[in-house]
Amino acid sequence: MTDPTRCPAAHFEDPTPCDGPPAVTVVDATGGGADGCEHHGARLLASVDGARVYALPDAPDGAALRVFKAADETRPFAWVQSAPRTGPDSLSRAEVRRHAARDADEAAAVWDGRGLRNTGAGAAIDGDDWT
Numbered sequence: 001m002t003d004p005t006r007c008p009a010a011h012f013e014d015p016t017p018c019d020g021p022p023a024v025t026v027v028d029a030t031g032g033g034a035d036g037c038e039h040h041g042a043r044l045l046a047s048v049d050g051a052r053v054y055a056l057p058d059a060p061d062g063a064a065l066r067v068f069k070a071a072d073e074t075r076p077f078a079w080v081q082s083a084p085r086t087g088p089d090s091l092s093r094a095e096v097r098r099h100a101a102r103d104a105d106e107a108a109a110v111w112d113g114r115g116l117r118n119t120g121a122g123a124a125i126d127g128d129d130w131t
């Protein structure tokens, strides 16, 4: 089902309008591609594992880079509101990186090189004062 008023990259369940004419092509890992406006290109890129983005020949300068950056902050299938957003598969790539960095910081806070430290909230050890 294709809506002629929207770009080919717009998922049929995504109610959002295009933000301009098609500016990019999003190509999946098998080589299949869809042209899209920057908005829907970013949403498609965020939703398809291994997808890549290329600017169309007449695209405004920086279109592919803007789509790439927007996709990094866009959750996969962003138009789906009913599913819980808890696992790494349901979060944006940027959120997954932030969670990993936070987990690494917490792990570092627990081990200080001399011994285990009770770091309070989120600490692996509760109860005794280990400091």
Ligand SMILES: [Zn+2]
Pocket (backbone or CB within 6 Å): 006, 007, 008, 009, 010, 017, 018, 019, 036, 037, 038, 039, 040, 041
């Ligand atoms: Zn669009």
